[in-house]
Amino acid sequence: MSQDNQELVLPGERLATEEEFASSANTYIENGQIYSAIAGKVSIADGKISVHNQKKEIKKLRRNMLVLGTVTDDMRAVLFVKLDNVVAGGKEYMALKDGKILLPKERHGDRGGRGGFRGGDRRPQMHQMPQQTPKPCGVGDVILARVLGEEDDTYALKLDEPETGVVYAICEICGGELEESHDRNGFVCKSCKHVEYRKVSSLYKKPDEIERILTHIEVGR
Ligand SMILES: [Zn+2]
Known part of the structure; x- marks a missing residue:
């Protein structure tokens, strides 16, 4: 086996299987296959396969990291977010x-749930509308989120800490500047006074602090 086979690969290129080698720097595993996370040269040593690039060490986003992204799609029960790469300590996390972001299920009339009277005649009312839980963010918002875990084709994100949530947003009616409104649990538009519920980050409009928290990555807690 050659020590350094100098083969150039691109991000996402399949390198080997997990049976052949152990995945090392700048590679990732999906369904038993090892892929390159970066453009660079492949090297193999001690049964480990890795990819190197002179410029910068490149890693993959990991669980528990904070990430910045833009909400792109709002489906019924899930929001999709385009994530930015994170650069911290001379490393780039791709x-x-x-x-x-999975949204809580809509709450329907409680059908004989706990604490209900047994045999009571209070049946769920058909005209009762399901209660729509407000969404934590909307399309176009920039959010700071914690990576909860990695799935086949997405990263699951969560927004339950004070720092996580919307860090930049504009009014969806007029495009005006939004101002945080503590009594209304979200934002009020400075121009048209439209109110939008949001999970507002404590770092809203604090780009310096966002930068600081992003470069202070906690991994593997
Ligand atoms: Zn507005």
Whole structure:
């Protein structure tokens, strides 16, 4: 086996199977296959396969990292987020997949749930509308999120910490500047006074602090 076979590969290129080699620097595993996370040269040593690029060490986004992204699609129960790469400590963490935020299920009339009277005559009312839980962010918002885990084609994200949530947004009616409104749990548009519910980050409009928190990556907690 050659020590350094100098083969040039591109991000996403299949290198080997997990049976052949152990995945090492700048590679990732999907369904038992090892892929390159970067453009660079392949090297093989001690049963490990890795890819190197002189410029910068490149890694993959990992669980528990904070990421910045833009909400691109709003489906019924899920929001999709285009994630930015994160650059920290001379390393670049690549967002090779989109992120997604699962929304809580809509609450319907409680059908004989816990605490209900047994045999009571209070049946669920047909005219009762399902209660729409407000979404934490909308299309076009820039959000700071924590990576909850990696799935086949997405990263699951969560927004349950004070720092996570919307860090930049504009009014969806007039495109005006939004101002945080504590009493209304979201934003009020400065121009048209339209109110939008949002999970607002404590770092809203604080780009310097966002930069600082992103370069302070906690991995593998
Ligand atoms: Zn507005």
